[in-house]
Amino acid sequence: MLDQKLIRENPTSVEENLSLRGKVYKISHVHELTVKKKEIDIEISSIQSKSKQLSKSIGNLIGKSQNNNLKELKDLKKKGNEYRIKISELEEKQRILEKEVDDEISNLPNFPSKDAPIGKDESDNVQVKTWGDPFKKENIKSHWEIGESLNIFDSVKSTKISKSRFITLVGNGARLERALINFMIDTHTKNDYLELMPPALVNSESLKGSGQLPKFSSESFKCSNDDLWLSPTAEVPITAFHKNEIIDPKQLPLKYVAYSPCFRREAGSYGRDTKGLIRLHQFNKVELYWFCDPSKSTEAHEKITSDAESILKKLNLPYRLVDICTGDLGFSSSRTFDLEVWLPSSKCYREISSCSNCLDFQSRRSSIRAKIDKKNTYLHTLNGSGLAIGRTMAAILENGQQTDGSVKIPDALVPYFGSKFLKTA
RNA sequence: GGAGAGGUGGCUGAGUGGUCGAAAGCGAACGACUCGAAAUCGUUUAAUAGGUAACUAUUCGUGGGUUCGAAUCCCACCCUCUCCGCCA
Numbered sequence: 001m002l003d004q005k006l007i008r009e010n011p012t013s014v015e016e017n018l019s020l021r022g023k024v025y026k027i028s029h030v031h032e033l034t035v036k037k038k039e040i041d042i043e044i045s046s047i048q049s050k051s052k053q054l055s056k057s058i059g060n061l062i063g064k065s066q067n068n069n070l071k072e073l074k075d076l077k078k079k080g081n082e083y084r085i086k087i088s089e090l091e092e093k094q095r096i097l098e099k100e101v102d103d104e105i106s107n108l109p110n111f112p113s114k115d116a117p118i119g120k121d122e123s124d125n126v127q128v129k130t131w132g133d134p135f136k137k138e139n140i141k142s143h144w145e146i147g148e149s150l151n152i153f154d155s156v157k158s159t160k161i162s163k164s165r166f167i168t169l170v171g172n173g174a175r176l177e178r179a180l181i182n183f184m185i186d187t188h189t190k191n192d193y194l195e196l197m198p199p200a201l202v203n204s205e206s207l208k209g210s211g212q213l214p215k216f217s218s219e220s221f222k223c224s225n226d227d228l229w230l231s232p233t234a235e236v237p238i239t240a241f242h243k244n245e246i247i248d249p250k251q252l253p254l255k256y257v258a259y260s261p262c263f264r265r266e267a268g269s270y271g272r273d274t275k276g277l278i279r280l281h282q283f284n285k286v287e288l289y290w291f292c293d294p295s296k297s298t299e300a301h302e303k304i305t306s307d308a309e310s311i312l313k314k315l316n317l318p319y320r321l322v323d324i325c326t327g328d329l330g331f332s333s334s335r336t337f338d339l340e341v342w343l344p345s346s347k348c349y350r351e352i353s354s355c356s357n358c359l360d361f362q363s364r365r366s367s368i369r370a371k372i373d374k375k376n377t378y379l380h381t382l383n384g385s386g387l388a389i390g391r392t393m394a395a396i397l398e399n400g401q402q403t404d405g406s407v408k409i410p411d412a413l414v415p416y417f418g419s420k421f422l423k424t425a
Numbered sequence: 426g427g428a429g430a431g432g433u434g435g436c437u438g439a440g441u442g443g444u445c446g447a448a449a450g451c452g453a454a455c456g457a458c459u460c461g462a463a464a465u466c467g468u469u470u471a472a473u474a475g476g477u478a479a480c481u482a483u484u485c486g487u488g489g490g491u492u493c494g495a496a497u498c499c500c501a502c503c504c505u506c507u508c509c510g511c512c513a
Contacts, residue, residue, distance in 0.1 A: 041475085045482045052482090055494040059443035073493090080493030246472090376473080 001365040002108050004101065008034035017111040022120045022327035030104040037097040044090045051083035106208065107215050110361040112326040113335035115298075119325025125338070126325065131309075132318030134342045135399050142345035143394040144276035146401055147173065150424050153277070164274070165266065165281045167390075172422055176396070176409075177284060179416035180389050181259050184286040184311055188386055191307060193257035193288065198237035200261055201228040206240035209366035211332035211358075218267045221281075230263035234287035235383045242291060242368045247379065249370045253292035253300060257386065260285060277390040278350065284389040290382040293372065294360065297380035301357040305337045308353045308386040314412040317395050318342035320349050332358045339387070341395040352391045355384030397422075 007014050011031040018025040058076050117126045147153045152173025158166040169177050189195050204227050207213040212220060212232060221230040231237055238256050247254070262285050273279035288307055292300045305321070312319045324336040333356035340349035360378035363369065369376045400408040400422075407422040414420055 038475095041482090045475085048483090049481060051493075056444065058493050062443075077493045082493095084493075 020112045020326045109331045117325045120327040124325040126323040128321040130320040135344045143397040146397045188257040196258040210239040234258040234260035238289045243366045247370045256289045277394045288386040305355040315410040353385035
């Protein structure tokens with residue numbers, strides 16, 4: 001959520017900042033609404049003040065004389081009644097305006113950071129660095145071919161259970177999934193992250209608080225009988241964990257790691273990545289999340305990214321770091337570093353983690369503050385996958401494939417998985 | 426799901442129409458006493474929004490309503506607790 005005051009006082013700068021995303025944003029209408037709303041706020045409070053004084057003097061008058069039928073009293077009450085009617089009229093206007101303003105501002109994305117590369121779309125993203133040697137060989141199998149031959153997951157049977165884009169992990173596949181979750185959480189908790197295991201169902205307010213609503217309602221699954229949705233990422237419940245709080249600044253930064261199943265409708269992606277573990281309606285993810293002092297979020301962004309990277313390094317998976325351009329930034333983010341893992345079968349890097357600095361965008365939506373220098377200040381929030389489990393498994397299968405059909409398990413994962421190779425059961 | 430009870434400041438808890446933003450206690454801060462501390466005594470101490478400030482408004486679960494005036498009355502919703510039912 002952008003600052004309403006900024007929109008009211010400096011609409012031009014708001015438009016300029018938003019236009020960095022490569023689209024035109026017209027905010028003159030919201031601007032007018034915020035100005036009107038401010039006028040009404042002031043008017044209401046001045047009438048309330050008069051009305052309050054009047055009520056007190058009526059109280060005093062009744063206290064002094066026992067007679068309730070004085071003409072003076074009647075006149076005062078009449079005057080009070082006028083105030084009341086006026087106030088309720090104005091409040092009605094205020095409510096409508098507030099809703100309009102809120103609706104419009106809720107649909108505006110965050111400002112891109114000045115440091116983000118300027119660009120229109122994905123093709124303008126900037127590769128910052130690569131790590132490890134991409135595995136290139138003839139006769140490379142895709143992870144779904146490997147999965148099928150090792151019998152570690154089954155998508156055909158899963159359509160009987162649910163529909164397409166769902167997966168059932170089988171035997172060692174399920175075991176590998178659990179090993180990855182535990183390995184990642186252990187690594188991060190050793191690094192001072194506090195583990196959370198939040199609800200998978202979240203209410204509308206929570207989705208709004210982190211930016212998924214109102215604009216992206218078609219991206220999430222809704223439970224029709226309740227005001228509950230299947231959470232698309234742990235970012236949602238973690239943000240909501242501190243909703244409407246004023247946090248003691250001594251506790252900052254708050255660093256959380258959470259495993260959660262994630263549910264996404266993937267509307268509009270029909271035909272893309274239909275095979276394997278890359279794009280599913282349900283997948284597991286370990287998420288990293290920081291609430292921090294606004295002056296320290298740039299630094300925190302570097303740190304959360306390197307914490308996510310450390311998993312790829314420990315698993316010895318080749319990857320690259322990409323600086324997302326202004327036109328390709330997510331709705332809530334002002335700067336995003338993507339980590340992309342090498343998938344040899346498709347000879348390309350695929351996103352496995354997205355590390356974003358949302359500045360005060362989510363904390364303003366969710367009202368999460370800390371008293372810093374005697375002022376209540378919206379905190380900065382940062383999130384990053386550390387990592388997406390299914391895609392990590394795909395990368396391990398493809399990068400670790402052996403000529404005999406087995407898969408080498410990364411050394412760091414062996415204690416969790418329980419053996420050095422993944423073979424046919 | 427059924428029956429009942431309840432949601433008040435950092436905490437406990439009083440308050441059923443009029444200086445109530447709210448008694449009392451605990452806690453906290455400061456001061457006195459003390460070499461220092463404990464104990465004791467005294468003073469102070471809710472939050473939010475707007476404003477440089479004086480100040481103004483709002484807030485007693487949330488949202489409406491009645492009234493000149495609502496923590497207090499009415500309606501709806503949310504949450505918590507107890508019992509019963511169901512259940513991993």
